[in-house]
Amino acid sequence: MLNFIFFIDLGKFPPCANPQFILNNKKTFMNHNLYSRIMLAIFFSVSIIACNNNKESEETTSTTDTTNTTATMDNVDAVAAAPGLYKVVADSAGIRILDVTYKPGDSSAMHWHPDYALYLIEGGTSTFYMKDGSKMESTMSSGMSAIRPAETHSVKNTGNTPVHVLVFEVNRSGSMSPADPMDATKVASSQYKSLADSMGIRIVEVNYKPGEESAMHAHPDLAFYVINASKIEFTKKDGSKQVADLPKGAMAVMPAEAHSVKNIGKTAFKGILVEMHRAMK
Numbered sequence: 001m002l003n004f005i006f007f008i009d010l011g012k013f014p015p016c017a018n019p020q021f022i023l024n025n026k027k028t029f030m031n032h033n034l035y036s037r038i039m040l041a042i043f044f045s046v047s048i049i050a051c052n053n054n055k056e057s058e059e060t061t062s063t064t065d066t067t068n069t070t071a072t073m074d075n076v077d078a079v080a081a082a083p084g085l086y087k088v089v090a091d092s093a094g095i096r097i098l099d100v101t102y103k104p105g106d107s108s109a110m111h112w113h114p115d116y117a118l119y120l121i122e123g124g125t126s127t128f129y130m131k132d133g134s135k136m137e138s139t140m141s142s143g144m145s146a147i148r149p150a151e152t153h154s155v156k157n158t159g160n161t162p163v164h165v166l167v168f169e170v171n172r173s174g175s176m177s178p179a180d181p182m183d184a185t186k187v188a189s190s191q192y193k194s195l196a197d198s199m200g201i202r203i204v205e206v207n208y209k210p211g212e213e214s215a216m217h218a219h220p221d222l223a224f225y226v227i228n229a230s231k232i233e234f235t236k237k238d239g240s241k242q243v244a245d246l247p248k249g250a251m252a253v254m255p256a257e258a259h260s261v262k263n264i265g266k267t268a269f270k271g272i273l274v275e276m277h278r279a280m281k
Contacts, residue, residue: 081111094172107156117168120144125159174279182218200278206271208263218258226250231265
């Protein structure tokens with residue numbers, strides 16, 4: 001309900017407000033009285049419009065607050081919910097790589113991820129808000145990696161430094177792949193080390209010193225990220241060779257392949273592989 005109080009200064013009324021003048025000029029008084037009523041009606045209407053506009057403005061502000069971390073939006077894609085924070089680098093073979101950066105104070109709307117792996121390029125402190133209203137603060141260090149089940153959350157950088165993370169989403173619901181006898185971590189264990197392995201997703205750290213070469217081995221479909229750049233020679237099972245300059249920060253999705261690898265560059269190579277030991281639908 002809207003309450004209005006009108007303050008009327010009788011001293012501002014025209015001379016016709018004088019009682020003697022009213023007796024002598026009744027018609028004039030009635031004209032001015034009508035004028036006063038019209039002015040009050042206009043003032044009343046303008047006041048209602050102004051108050052309604054203020055109310056609408058307040059409602060608009062509260063519903064367009066994109067930093068609201070308590071929204072309950074299920075299955076909303078992270079890129080759609082927070083396009084300024086989540087960037088798609090690659091998306092194929094049921095694997096999507098997201099390059100994610102939260103500056104201090106940045107927050108996202110509630111969003112959803114399928115099963116995923118993550119790798120911290122720059123660590124920091126973030127608070128995760130779950131759809132049930134609970135929250136969890138986590139401090140993650142640079143170089144940390146993990147595998148997570150599908151979840152809905154919003155995120156806020158509550159630390160003092162930017163958080164830069166790669167998210168490898170897995171949009172595959174097929175059966176788990178059987179063990180491969182040419183598994184890289186088995187036949188080339190000096191170069192390939194498993195960091196995490198669950199839900200048909202495996203994170204592998206790769207290291208090749210200059211001149212170092214691995215035995216022939218196999219990988220399933222995978223995504224990769226280059227930590228330290230170098231020049232790499234790949235030799236396939238048929239004997240064909242391919243040389244690639246892999247710069248720092250390069251990332252991509254690659255199909256399954258068997259090969260041996262040699263670092264023909266002058267610097268040590270280091271990278272992260274996210275292998276898919278899970279079939280497509």
